[in-house]
Amino acid sequence: MEAGIDERPPQDAVRLRPWAEHDLDLLRRVNAPDMTAHLGGPEADDQVVARHEKYLRLWREGTARMFVIEVGEVACPGIDNAASNALCRSTGFTCTGSGVEPWRGGELAFHVWVLDISEGDLAGRERER
Numbered sequence: 001m002e003a004g005i006d007e008r009p010p011q012d013a014v015r016l017r018p019w020a021e022h023d024l025d026l027l028r029r030v031n032a033p034d035m036t037a038h039l040g041g042p043e044a045d046d047q048v049v050a051r052h053e054k055y056l057r058l059w060r061e062g063t064a065r066m067f068v069i070e071v072g073e074v075a076c077p078g079i080d081n082a083a084s085n086a087l088c089r090s091t092g093f094t095c096t097g098s099g100v101e102p103w104r105g106g107e108l109a110f111h112v113w114v115l116d117i118s119e120g121d122l123a124g125r126e127r128e129r
Helices: 021-030 035-039 045-061 084-092
Strands: 017-018 067-070 095-105 106-114
Touching: 021 045, 084 095, 084 106
Parallel strands: none
Antiparallel strands: 017 067, 095 106
16 A cells, blocks of 8 residues: 555655755754764854755755755764765665865765666665665
């Protein structure tokens, strides 16, 4: 039986949703030393607010899109963050490469993860274990 639109998705389902006004709290919650260790540490609150406003503005202007990835209670992220990379891999994302960019006075090494959300790719896909 197919799930109705108002039903809650399965616990291991990955859901992408547009960035929204109420997501400022999400940015503040993940702006903690343990969550930002691979990013050079936490940002000042005014930087977090500015980033949130930028995400909303770019969406309104249609120049960029920011999404929230929902997988139960977890979030995704950094090249040497084994847990985040395992999460991306186990939820169907494919690592297509890596790179290094300037970040807060240092460098941020990252993987490029993509998810093909075309109907043909997702049909019949089983979760990797």
